Amino acid sequence: MLVVNEDRCVGCGLCVSFCPTEALKAWGLCHVDPDRCNECLVCIDYCPADALSMGEEARR
Numbered sequence: 001m002l003v004v005n006e007d008r009c010v011g012c013g014l015c016v017s018f019c020p021t022e023a024l025k026a027w028g029l030c031h032v033d034p035d036r037c038n039e040c041l042v043c044i045d046y047c048p049a050d051a052l053s054m055g056e057e058a059r060r
C-alpha cells in the first residue's frame with residue numbers, strides 16, 4: 001500500500017488534490033485511507049517532497 005514518509009511530508013496538500021479516489025487527506029501531515037487507494041501512483045509523481053512511496057506489502 002501507499003506509505004507516507006512523515007519525516008519528508010510538508011503537508012502541502014498537493015497529493016490530496018490529485019488523488020482520483022479521495023484517498024488522501026492532509027491535516028498537518030498527509031494520511032492515506034487504504035480502503036480508498038487504488039494504487040494508481042499518481043500522487044507519488046506530484047509530491048514535491050518525495051514523501052510518498054509504495055510499500056512492499058502492496059505486492060503480496
Ligand code: SF4
Nearest residue numbers: 019037038040041043
Ligand atoms: S496511489 Fe492513487 S489512489 Fe492511492 S492515494 Fe495516491 S493518487 Fe490516491
Ligand code: SF4
Nearest residue numbers: 009010012013015047
Ligand atoms: S504532496 Fe507530499 S509533501 Fe505534500 S501533503 Fe502530499 S505527501 Fe505531503
